[in-house]
Amino acid sequence: MSLPDGREAEWDTDGTAGLEAQVMRNGMLVGFVPVIEGSEDFDEQQVLDAIVRTDYDKPIARQRSVAPPPAPPLPRVGGVFRRFLDGFRYR
Structure with missing residues (x-):
């Protein structure tokens, strides 16, 4: 999962019975999410709810009581995709 500032959360269950994550930036460990009980x-x-509710801002992440509100959708970018949607009207 991509995070701000070029970080990525790599969620897995390898070696444990529960869900956990490592937070990486440029291949370096910068934080982690301990095993989530239950x-x-x-x-x-x-699983999706747990990933969304995680607050990744501290080196040892914690679970928020509620998920953050949804962010506005990303804008569409130009290029071939935009031309397909608009019927190739551009020159």
């Missing part, structure tokens, strides 16, 4: 029994929706 996550070994999570279904897909609960």
